[in-house]
Amino acid sequence: MSVSHKYTVLASVNLSIALLITSCSENKVSQCQRLIRVVNAGTSLIDKNKGTQVITSIQLSKDLEFVTKSIRELNLKDPKLKEFQSGFVKIFQNLSQAIAIAGKALGVTKTADASTSGREKIQKARAEIDSALTTATTLGKQSDTLVNQMNKYCSQPE
Template sequence: MLVWRKHIVIIPVSLSIALLLSGCDNSKVAQCDRLISAVSEGNALIEKNKGQQVTTSLKLASDLEAVTKSLKQMNLPDPSLKKYQDKFVKVFDTLGKQITKAGKALGSAKTAQASESGREKIQKARTDIDTALTSAATTAKQSDALEAEVKKYCSQPE
């Protein structure tokens, strides 16, 4: 009877430990998958929301901030992947800031009055939007190149 009780406790505890350990897989493949998944999530947000209105732009910037935070919190023991992780954190942080800047400039242009000062406000907003979107486009190109590097690195055998 005592042996049966031990098995009732040992089996679920052993199963729990096995599942916990397999969930914490730190192999290169698992780390690559986690990093690429987070980056893909951010890229999907950008693709889905590009060219939208002010509120959508500000929401996108907020969502990108969440992706940046998620990337920062990843525990990647592989030193090369850690470097890529840091680069992607910078990329998504920059994209979020540039999209916020463009969204706010667009909002200020929409609220400008029909006057001389309003036209100046609109002109400044256009300049800010162009600058922000140019910077965001450059950053997006860097992100694409970085993503290709990660995929190449991850496809190499351990």
């Protein structure tokens, strides 16, 4: 084996090892980035649509269902990221449901007539909206906690 061929083989082996190490270290990073990207998309939908009307609330609920599905379908291998993934699926799923309930209840308040039964419908709808807002606030706090934990984990070296 000639000297130049020996160095070519060693260079190839070193390059292969370097790529293997790099791809392993990027694996967690790329998985973190994919999860963060989808979670951020869901969060920005919520921020953009805060305090919106019935039709927008119902659409937001559907959009959050799509975000939930997107998070669920991420093919994450890292066990800790799978835990975060599961947590975000539950949060966005429950948030979607709470927003749908609030949107429908808001719709009831808009169509209730000025009668005793109409006032009862409005009171029931307000209770549903209040409950949905409480749920959303709780889910927001859970999401913030989960985001902080995920960011801490994702910033740790492998």
